[in-house]
Amino acid sequence: MSEGSPIFRLEGVSKLFPGVKALDQVNLNLYPGKVTALIGENGAGKSTLVKTMTGIYQPDEGQIVFDDKPIQFSSPQDSHQLGITAIHQETVLFDNLSVAENVFLGNYPRKHGLFVDWQVMFENTQQILTSINAEIDPKANLGGLSIGQKHMVAIARALSIDAKVVVLDEPTAALSHHEIQELYDLVEQLKADGKAILFITHKFDEIFRIADYYTVFRDGRYIGEGRICDTNEKSLVEMMVARSIEDTYPKQDADIGDVVLDVTSLSHPTEFDDINLTLRKGEILGVYGLVGSGRTEAMQALFGASHNVSGQIRIDGQTVTINSPAEAINHGIVYVPEERQKQGIVLELPIYQNISLPQLSALSKNASVDLDDEMNLARQFGERLRVKTSSWNEPVGNLSGGNQQKVVIAKWLATNPKVIILDEPTKGIDIGSKAAVHAFMSELVQLGLSVIMVSSELPEILGMSDRILVMSEGRLVGELDRSEASPEQVVTLATGGVAA
Amino acid sequence: MKQFLANSRESFLALVVVVMFFAIGLIAQDFVSISNVVSIFNDTSILMILAIGQMLVIVTRCIDLSVAANVAFTGMLVAMTNNVYPELPVIVLIALALGVGALLGAINGVFVWLLKVPSIVITLGTMSVYRGMTFLISDGNWINSHQMSAAFIDFPRAVLLGIPVLGWLAILFILAAFVLLRFTEWGRNFYSAGGNPTAAFYSGVNVGKVQFYAFLVSGTLSGLCGYLWVSRFAVAYVDVANGFELQVVAACVIGGVSIMGGIGSVFGVVMGALFIGVVNNALPVIGVSPFWQMAISGAVIIAAVIANSRSGKSKGRIILRDRPQVQTPMAAK
Amino acid sequence: ADDVRIALLVKALGIGFFEAAYKGAQEASEELGDVEVIYTGPTTTTAEGQIEIINSLIAQRVDAIAVSANDTDALVPSLEKAQRRGIKVISWDSGVGEEGRIAHINPSSNSLIGRMNVKLAADAVAEKGQQSGKFAILSATPTSTNQNIWIDEMKKSLGEFPNLELVDTVYGDDLADKSFREAQALIKNHPDLDVIVAPTTVGILAAAQAITDLGLIGKVYVTGLGLPSELAGHVHSGAVHNFAIWNPIDLGYAATTVAYNLVKGEATGKEIPMGRMGSLSLDNAGNGAMADPFVYDASNVDDFSSIF
Amino acid sequence: MTTNTITKKNSVPDFLPVGKLNKFVRWESFLVIILFGVCVLNSFLSPYFLDPWNLSDATFNFTEKALIALPMALLIIAREIDISVAAIIALSSTIMGLVAELGAPFYAVVVTGIAVGGLCGLCNGLLVTKFAIPSIVVTIGSMSLFRGISYIILGDEVLKNYPDGFDFLGQGYVYWVVSFEFVAFIVFALVFYWLLHKSIFGRRTFAIGNNPDAAYYSGINVNRHKLILFVLVGLMSGVAAVLLTSRLGSTRPSIAMGWELSIITMVVLGGVSILGGSGTIGGVVLAVILMGMVTFGMGLVNIPGIVMTIIVGLMLMFVVSLPVLISMYKAKRQRQV
């Protein structure tokens, strides 16, 4: 099928988890100097595959072939030593260590054979960071960096060894437009260096832009592979979901009503300043900005999860004070956080308990929880969002990333809010579910809800918003109507330029 | 930036210790003298050595409550051995203490590493078991000074360049710990394993094994302190160092070691131990009523950790670039 | 008939003094023939620990409990319960409230012990060849009953020793390290101190060691109450000139025989026979005292150090 | 128990083999079996074991500790811990004694005791929540502080002038061999069972214990919740102080020394994860009784206390390792098949 022989192969690999066959006899081929895109719905087993490739999990059957030799990894270090490096879906770094150490951990430069050579480590880190255009001090503590910067550190880490195989598990999910461009350049550079790259993403524009080959999984099974130039989006999607998806951005016009939320000069001493916005009934307000522009902080302030905030918030014309998420929820404002695992869900608790968590008081009689009501609520909203699970009693931690995200959204919809703030709602969500989330957003506004959607994905912002706010360095720098917004305009504003 | 903050926090603690020392000197004239400094340092040596071991354990997100029981058991065993074979050279006894301590530490470590049992639970168990074993081997008897050989008692007291061997041992372990933790991969792994176990595993660090090493070191140092303790106080009995584990943990937390793992420095721990040492030594000297001493040390611990938590609370990131009153960490280009 | 079962309940296991008392109890049991002695005590010197044991002794229906109490008052309700269930209760060494027991055997009278401690200090001053001297007390915990009684008695008998001055009282909590530190602090605070009196075993040992370490043997003496087996070394080194203790073996022996005779109904009013030691006569509060504490010094300490 | 299948806290990375007992081999069943074995063994070893009065006496040895173990279980599930509980007993008992000394009536003494406990808990809770200091650190300090205050107040004094009838609480019987203390324990056990397993409060406790951030973002006032938990622990320590003081009939500052460790041991033995997030009241109650029976049985055959501590220590180690060993064994067998 292809010229050249793969440097890395998986043959008939399976991985079992209690109750789930995450991988079922899958195959994969990676070629030097080529990018292979791995695509599949949420829970298809992509991340599990990455962990199997890098020695984090041991496969239950099948074999891994590297350079035509079958190999076995007993620890992540083994794969590291062979030159296989990965950026995992959830950034796995050390907040309390310096940037340089995060880059070189497990692979320290040495002095006299025994001692860590800090000097060299800082210098090399600086070099790598400069090469990927990241302005980060190698001596800084990682904990003080933004998510985007952390991601750059993770990339630097992957580049710190002379890798033959580079795995990127949804690397662009946390990056903004500008950084994504730089990442693409980087991938090109890696290709030119002859490295084999596995690229996992849910974004189709990306696939067609940088990938040479594709491999498709569905429900843990291998479906097929081929060359990108021989296929198109429609057929890929069909392979992925075994059906066709009509429209990813099914924006339908809703009746836009009165102002629901009115925010005047919302300010924070260090994070954002003088944010003014209005939100009408039935409106989807998109908030765009580069990563680190303060969108998350501003939204958290609206939700009461931030301290030292000044300014005025009016809901339905009434001035309200919101000092905690509990108060925000009472006023009908809910927030789907960006950091899902940390702030969105309780991994260890069953789905139904996660969904009922914000409204336990409403579901209880005499302070006792009513289990039946709870289950019904979970079923109703879980099914509506098509959460893929065997039982509502399943701990959320056993679901795939995308399905976890759906649980968070279900939880908030169940509270019947007025305003729902979605912070990167489709980050890491597959194309099928993404369409479902978008369709659902349209449905919500038609029911009279109002949505604030923070997103770093331009097509999503342009496709779904009635109005678009752009933030830059903690300030609102522009407001565009759906009809007048163009991609160039939005990006220019976000990067600090002036809209034409 | 944070590193700098952490350092400044420790320097602050050092400053507090010094100020406290001189303030006490105003009340009790003889308190401020070279010999008293040496004496306090010497007196705190055992606490410092134990606290260094404990720090490693806490940095890896564990806790070792069995240190004091380990001290009692090893101390008793060494003292009994010395009693029965008085001609054995001290170096052999020290080796024995190190070995037995290491073994007891390894038992904790194995449970944590291979059985994944939370350390607080396992060391709560071994704390009782080791202390009970001390009773069993000694049958409740005391070993007194006249049952110990002269060399046994004299070793930690021998003065070299004005400082007793006990103090030198503390200095040795402080330096060794500093070098290991800063400049060796083995040492750095304690921080990564404790800071983010998942990430550490992804980076090829065997988290359980690192925790095992931490317990091993803590146990070994406790074993050594077992010998030092019975020899310094020239008596071994079942209740030796009873409740001392809490002082050791207190020295660590006052010294800025995070109980959540991943953070802690040798310098901080030494300062934390000295802080406790100065308070312990000063209270009787300035004539504080014995009935007040416990409440005062409790209040002091609380005050110290509050001060610690406050100074560490500054946030690292600022988005609004044109408000430069606070320096951004990544402004360096 | 079944053996008479007597529980010898001590403050805590693993204390030399009580181990020696147990020897005396065994001696009595051999002599009496039909006695089974249950030697027991908690792990640490707490009243709650002793109460737990009293509960299990009641459950076993022992015939008598002879207790050296960790707390004068806290044990009383449990011991009353024991008595209601027909168990004879006496206390010895460290007593309990009157309602809790039939009799209390004082090792010696408190005033004698107090006076003895001061006299030991005077001996030490004399040994230094001085006319007058200063001494300080290193006690156990601030709450231990008999320590406090003895310290009171010491203060009372100071009148007899006008050449002695008490300069300080400190507490080492019966912890070696704390006692050691307190002893050091005493010397620091009172550079002209002559004697440290520690009426407790841990204290006297720690103080003697502190003196030795500071190189003050012969300059500061340590004395008080302790066991020959524990102090022999310090007597020979000269840190301790002399010290005192009553005979714990006799005390254990007496406690056992008294309990036995109470069970057998041999007690007549205020007189309870106690075997080779004659008989114990009780005062109105049910207290009976044994002999003076015995003084040990370099001349006789070795004879006893192998016994207790 | 409900369909409450709380899984083990995921602070251990997901790739590690985490000890999870088979759904059918519940922790409680496991404890019941051990308890049964211990009782059989005890009745073999001592003819005195199976006697209602003796068993009743045995309950006095653990009820006060058990009363604190109940709220402590909730606190530990919410990822906090309080090791100052024994010191709270001391301070609360001291203040009760002072109030009684002034001639206060029965109920005033009781209320004082419980209130002081609650205040101490509030103090811990405020320090933990306001300054965001780990509770183990705060309570190491307050442990010395509270008991230290008792020492300052009492010194070497003893307080024992409690009002008439006060001794009933710790020494009285409600019916036949059933003591007031034991009844109090059963009542509180039911209350805490409801609180943890049936009420909103309990549900929130589990959520906080598993992921405090997510709980906060779900509208739970995490700090207030924790504060309430600390106050609950304090109040129950006050209750325990009342009972213990009544049982001892006197107060000294050294009262209840060292209890914190046995209380925590009870909670852990009861299957509460020390990492937070999981545990049951049923398990704690069983563990409490189990420990009571083990120590009582050994007391009956006069095994020295220190040997008992070895046995309890080993039991703790064994019991927490067992599920891991079982799951390792299973995994091994699975691999061989």
Ligand SMILES: Nc1ncnc2c1ncn2[C@@H]1O[C@H](COP(=O)(O)OP(=O)(O)OP(=O)(O)O)[C@@H](O)[C@H]1O
């Ligand atoms: N540790 C685990 N224990 C049990 N089941 C797991 C575990 N990890 C993953 N799974 C299951 O394995 C399947 C594959 O998950 P995986 O994370 O590989 O999906 P993915 O393709 O990366 O999805 P996404 O696009 O949402 O990231 C899912 O059904 C998931 O629930």
Ligand SMILES: Nc1ncnc2c1ncn2[C@@H]1O[C@H](COP(=O)(O)OP(=O)(O)OP(=O)(O)O)[C@@H](O)[C@H]1O
């Ligand atoms: N230094 C930091 N300290 C604390 N939290 C941080 C820090 N950096 C980032 N975060 C948190 O990480 C999350 C995402 O950071 P990021 O920089 O992407 O957010 P942001 O500035 O709000 O940008 P965006 O507008 O793209 O969401 C936010 O919840 C933010 O609070």
Ligand SMILES: [Mg+2]
């Ligand atoms: Mg994934």
Ligand SMILES: [Mg+2]
């Ligand atoms: Mg964001």
